[in-house]
Amino acid sequence: MDEYTASGYCIRASRGGGCGGGGTGTKCGRWNPTSEQVKVLTELFRSGLRTPSTDQIQKISSQLSFYGKIESKNVFYWFQNHKARERQKRRRVLVDDGNEIMHLHHTNNLVSSTKRFDLVFNVDLMLTDFGDEKNPVSETDDQRVIETLQLFPLNSLNDADSEKLRLFSSDHNNCKENNASFTYNIIGTTEMDHPTLDLRLSFV
């Protein structure tokens, strides 16, 4: 049976058992990291590691193999992806902040709507940050990470704070529904029923 962490994240029962070995029809296709592996990788990432060198990758991979099957390339990809997605996420969240205004305006539902939105938003940007006080994640990517990381025995992952394990997504943004307490102005409303979408410029 599957197991769920406090965060609701499902941990499949047949991790790291090897390819054909498991009775649970585990597909050999791709690496399926154990939660411990993810935890360690995340920890390293949070500590500042972004683009590990080949040597580092080897070491990490070697160490993580304690928790289950893993190859160096998995570690390599993991960092690539994690870095890229964090960046992407950050980029998107920033832009989305501006757009949310339109929605709020709309929820009144009998809109006369607007043609051009000159919006003045200013607050609220500080909401979208995860509580990582420690690490502002500078743009300069490669810093040195000098630290000794203690890995934990297998059974220790049950601790409820595995919640933190997920820096999950930009859900921060979603959750503003109740306390949307920022100011916005919409100026220059004219007369149309809905915005129109013109992508012609982009198509060429």
Next chain:
Amino acid sequence: MDEYTASGYCIRASRGGGCGGGGTGTKCGRWNPTSEQVKVLTELFRSGLRTPSTDQIQKISSQLSFYGKIESKNVFYWFQNHKARERQKRRRVLVDDGNEIMHLHHTNNLVSSTKRFDLVFNVDLMLTDFGDEKNPVSETDDQRVIETLQLFPLNSLNDADSEKLRLFSSDHNNCKENNASFTYNIIGTTEMDHPTLDLRLSFV
């Protein structure tokens, strides 16, 4: 009972808290597109748009936010999924074809309609422009200036990614179809129950 906003977005108190109320890590539900949003997205898809650029995603998201809460990542995912599933479906059909004589009448109704957008879609997708804030600058990296500071030769050049990968592919011994015989290589453990990861060595 659950509660719905005007946009159809479900705010449910599930899983200990709901959006604003909970403390750490409460996940609110996922994006639930309004029918108008789906309609527009589908229309765009049918008109041939498959992989919108970041810029397009922004525009679309921005416009669709009129109809309800939406983030650009939703748009991103939507196209990703829609495209993937269309492909998947097509593949499935192909397999079915080659596989056996199906009941002929069976699949007729779910023939993928993808190749025919002969219809004039004219909704309101291309009627107006909105302030043409298009950036002539092709890349969006206006705020990032990487590459400028390579302080130390410590961590290898980023460029060697492919090279790295090649190296990594050397630890192929896993994932044999039949014998899942991978070996843990734990080094230097005497009797501790977990390995220790020390990256300091890597930096010298």
Next chain:
DNA sequence: TGCTTATGAATGAAGG
């Protein structure tokens, strides 16, 4: 009301 389906979200792996 419990199971099935549809689909949003995530992420491993590449390609370029």
Next chain:
DNA sequence: CCTTCATTCATAAGCA
């Protein structure tokens, strides 16, 4: 580094 694809996880919706 960026983008894309395949696959999987998770959950809301739909149905029997």
